[in-house]
Amino acid sequence: MRYVSTRGAWSAAPQPFCAVLLEGLAPDGGLAVPETYPRFAPAELAALRSASYVDLALAVCERFCDDIPRAELARLLRATYTTGTFGSAAITPLTVLEPGLALLHVSNGPTLAFKDIALQLLGNLFEYVLAREGRTVNIVGATSGDTGSAAEHALKGRQGVAVFMLSPHGRMSAFQRAQMYALTDANIHNLAIEGTFDDCQDVVKAINADAAFKARYAIGAVNSINWGRIVAQVVYYFSGYFAATRSNDEVVDFAVPSGNFGNILSAYVARALGLPIRRLILATNENDVLDEFFRTGRYRPRRAAETHVTSSPSMDIAKASNFERFIFDVVGRDPAVVRALWDELARDGGFDLAATRHWAAVQAAGFVSQRSTHADRLAAIRTVHERYGVTIDPHTADGVHAALARRDPAVTTVCVETALPAKFGATILEALGCEPARPDAFIGLEARPQRYTVLPADVARVKAYIEEHAALA
Numbered sequence: 197m198r199y200v201s202t203r204g205a206w207s208a209a210p211q212p213f214c215a216v217l218l219e220g221l222a223p224d225g226g227l228a229v230p231e232t233y234p235r236f237a238p239a240e241l242a243a244l245r246s247a248s249y250v251d252l253a254l255a256v257c258e259r260f261c262d263d264i265p266r267a268e269l270a271r272l273l274r275a276t277y278t279t280g281t282f283g284s285a286a287i288t289p290l291t292v293l294e295p296g297l298a299l300l301h302v303s304n305g306p307t308l309a310f311k312d313i314a315l316q317l318l319g320n321l322f323e324y325v326l327a328r329e330g331r332t333v334n335i336v337g338a339t340s341g342d343t344g345s346a347a348e349h350a351l352k353g354r355q356g357v358a359v360f361m362l363s364p365h366g367r368m369s370a371f372q373r374a375q376m377y378a379l380t381d382a383n384i385h386n387l388a389i390e391g392t393f394d395d396c397q398d399v400v401k402a403i404n405a406d407a408a409f410k411a412r413y414a415i416g417a418v419n420s421i422n423w424g425r426i427v428a429q430v431v432y433y434f435s436g437y438f439a440a441t442r443s444n445d446e447v448v449d450f451a452v453p454s455g456n457f458g459n460i461l462s463a464y465v466a467r468a469l470g471l472p473i474r475r476l477i478l479a480t481n482e483n484d485v486l487d488e489f490f491r492t493g494r495y496r497p498r499r500a501a502e503t504h505v506t507s508s509p510s511m512d513i514a515k516a517s518n519f520e521r522f523i524f525d526v527v528g529r530d531p532a533v534v535r536a537l538w539d540e541l542a543r544d545g546g547f548d549l550a551a552t553r554h555w556a557a558v559q560a561a562g563f564v565s566q567r568s569t570h571a572d573r574l575a576a577i578r579t580v581h582e583r584y585g586v587t588i589d590p591h592t593a594d595g596v597h598a599a600l601a602r603r604d605p606a607v608t609t610v611c612v613e614t615a616l617p618a619k620f621g622a623t624i625l626e627a628l629g630c631e632p633a634r635p636d637a638f639i640g641l642e643a644r645p646q647r648y649t650v651l652p653a654d655v656a657r658v659k660a661y662i663e664e665h666a667a668l669a
């Protein structure tokens with residue numbers, strides 16, 4: 197399997213998986229996509245129905261990561277998807293709420309959000325590829341919570357990797373802060389920046405714009421456009437499908453709380469591989485860039501100032517960074533059309549596919565979308581608690597709200613649980629009148645010793661810190 201860019205780079209020389217794993221954007225600003233989607237034959241799908249999570253992961257990943265020897269890949273997957281890390285042998289267990297409605301638990305990893313599924317594997321893949329190539333990488337990122345902690349937990353103690361994670365000083369919840377700052381591994385550097393999340397992002401952008409610095413210190417990222425993350429997430433759509441159905445003749449709908457379009461893109465890829473998924477129910481909160489697109493055909497990223505601060509903060513996005521991969525398919529995988537659309541985006545602030553020949557392809561892709569408000573999420577949390585005795589977090593509530601609004605009684609709808617309620621105590625308290633239970637490992641988390649360095653939102657000062665602490669080959 198080789199990879200090309202959505203904007204045409206690499207078309208003459210498609211890249212192997214390990215090359216795109218460590219890259220962020222392609223040199224032309226596009227995203228890595230596989231040259232084709234491999235398809236599972238019906239007999240292969242039938243054989244996978246009884247497979248363990250690791251065997252499912254191997255069946256999926258070996259098709260996308262074929263420049264890693266199969267035995268090595270199997271070893272990395274076995275080391276990643278353990279009962280110790282994810283709390284059960286099923287890794288992503290499924291709860292049937294009632295006939296035709298289920299919850300897929302993909303958030304039982306170390307930081308209680310679905311991002312652990314992909315990042316824990318990335319930690320192992322990075323260590324393997326860096327050792328093989330005698331390289332190091334210095335991951336520099338900005339976080340307002342979830343992604344940063346999942347990345348740090350996945351990369352702590354890894355050979356050849358250092359992490360510099362910028363977070364807005366004093367602006368995260370005590371729980372989020374403790375999840376990151378209580379890590380004491382020498383290769384994890386928590387940089388508490390005196391400023392907002394946007395200030396943190398600006399510093400990271402400035403560092404990445406300095407090509408000489410970037411090359412000298414092998415600066416990398418583990419952001420949501422990383423293709424390895426998309427592949428890792430495909431696996432739980434297989435496991436969720438098999439757990440929710442009795443035979444491969446059945447179809448299901450998945451409801452996915454969405455922000456950067458990464459999680460739901462993995463569902464879309466799973467279907468492209470032949471998994472019998474019918475519809476993809478895309479849920480947004482008040483930041484409804486994607487809901488607007490699927491209803492109207494207009495894609496209009498918001499300005500940072502237009503982004504709402506909501507009770508499902510990990511979905512508070514202004515633009516959907518993985519969306520370009522979907523558009524690439526919609527326009528017949530023609531990089532010239534993608535380039536023209538993204539030029540239009542830069543010039544006019546958006547594009548509209550409704551009146552174009554591409555709209556039929558969007559509609560044929562089987563997405564339906566639904567937006568929720570804070571009140572909708574509170575109602576969904578209460579409904580699920582009252583009807584089924586299950587407490588869901590506000591992101592999952594976006595998805596359940598969408599599922600209940602758009603569900604088809606003839607088909608099972610599987611809602612993807614993207615975080616555990618313990619992370620969002622204040623909203624649960626507002627909805628249910630009591631705080632959610634905390635997994636044992638998190639009791640007393642905020643009281644543990646913390647390790648972080650406070651720095652001004654100053655590019656030179658952050659660079660100086662990186663120079664002093666970087667992992668070098």
Ligand SMILES: *Cc1c(COP(=O)(O)O)cnc(C)c1O
Nearest residue numbers: 454455456457458459510614615
């Ligand atoms: C990241 C995140 C999302 C959004 O996922 P995308 O892949 O960006 O669409 C939803 N819920 C939670 C809890 C998250 O952490």
